Amino acid sequence: MTLVAGVDSSTQSCKIVIRDAETGAFVRSGRASHPDGTEVDPAAWWNALLAAIRDAGGLDDVAAISIGGQQHGMVVLDARGRVIRDALLWNDTRSAQAAIDLLAEVGADGPDGYAARVGALPVASFTATKLRWLRDAEPANAERVAAVALPHDWLTWRLLGYGPADESPLGPELDALATDRSDASGTSYWSPAAEAYDLDLFERALGRPGVEAVGVAEAELEEELTEVVGEGGTNSDAGDPAPGAPVILPRVVPTGHIVGTTVAHGGDGAYADPGHPDTTGITGSIPAGILVGAGMGDNAGAALGLDARPGDVVISIGTSGTAFAVTDHPVADLTGTVAGFADAAGGYLPIVVTLNAARILSSISELLSVDYDEFARLALAAAPGAGGAVLVPYFEGERTPNLPHATATLAGLTIASASRENLARAAIEGMLCGLADGVGAIRSLGVETERLLLVGGAAQNAAVQTVAAQVFDVPVSVPTPGEYVADGAARQAAWTLTGSRPTWPVTFVAELAVDTVPQISEQYRRAQALGSTPRA
């Protein structure tokens, strides 16, 4: 049996699944948590990956691996391959003004408008706006930038043995950075229609020119390694980039492409990242010779993991809430509601993303001092519409609609409606109404939406499933709970190994017929119209 591994390095945790390359049969898995917050030191992702690999029993019997990851995170590297500052994540909203500035400079409409060029309008989540924030708020750091990577790109690069000279076998070869279409399309400076970086938009963001990495051929790599080891030196004497030197952007490679093979890491000793004493004791090793795939953004990974096809809409309720479809043509939405990303199978992934999703439910369940099972029981004990109580859940601001400074609003409370049951149900209804608006926006662009696949951590909640049938107007299928982003990465790893897309089956635990209750969306829209109190 040939085994492949898929990783999902998402906002809250790192998950790895190991499957049979031919049948997709599950073999084993592991996970490790990530730190909270909207800016994180990428070393925490690397340590979590090592810990998750250890938790899964290691990779000694694995032939290929791919990494799916949270999108948009800004990982900036200096010429020594060192991370310059903590990565700003997709859910960090400090670059909201930078997004407004970039859009004002480029314009939204017309053939040269932002949406036409890269399939989406810039919002705080996207990498380009974070680079513009870096240029304006941390100019000294911006000047040190030799390369910009996304979370999955940087982890893949480390898996291939690259990194700072004192932390990696192969040193800081920035030209070995690679990414895939789906994650590149979330930067807001790569065009799915042109299949190329829009280097003008990159330079407008960071204020310095960019260039796509050329890749490092294996043979060239062997020669370089001998030189470095022979001389006993390392690249560590590489200084900051020469003034005006172009910033390296990861090479964009298609799914199925081998970006390299792993180099032995770690070993019997404990892994202790020298810069992070809290990692002492993390043991984890990676054997040499595992084929490494291009990886992908997490939503494209979920689409591949679910084997989603045109006509399917995936609703993923994780840290982020996402509604996305699969199309065979690029999509551009001038309103900015839908982002016209690329998928991980050669097609496209029109997507709507909300900042608030599963953590709406964890916040309200904590408020009610109940676990998820009791939370579900309370919500199901309330009638659809929660007695008129409505939660517009913009707890962390909101990305779609683009309200980065908004706060949540609880409306429609009366003596009769103010109950634990109604609050639990209002939380679920508000979360799903926001995602239903996303499905409507995708549908308004002419995208088919015939079947809805409900996944993500919160999709396992029985009340979420029931309310989904009352909110969405298409049948809801609930795939067997699993890690579909990691499964998509595992499918890509098998694709990389065999050269063709796997035909692994997908199983389902529930099929919910349409049971729409119009009152839910009608009262939600009225509460939305009240607006929200800007965050202090």
Ligand SMILES: Nc1ncnc2c1ncn2[C@@H]1O[C@H](COP(=O)(O)OP(=O)(O)O)[C@@H](O)[C@H]1O
């Ligand atoms: N039964 C449940 N009911 C509601 N929320 C849940 C349930 N199980 C897990 N979650 C939530 O799902 C989230 C994790 O989902 P996941 O898709 O793994 O997120 P991410 O990929 O963003 O890390 C957490 O916020 C967790 O609290």
Ligand SMILES: O=C(CO)[C@@H](O)[C@H](O)COP(=O)(O)O
């Ligand atoms: O911003 C997006 C997609 O545009 C999010 O989907 C992030 O990619 C994080 O995803 P999760 O951690 O919630 O899986």
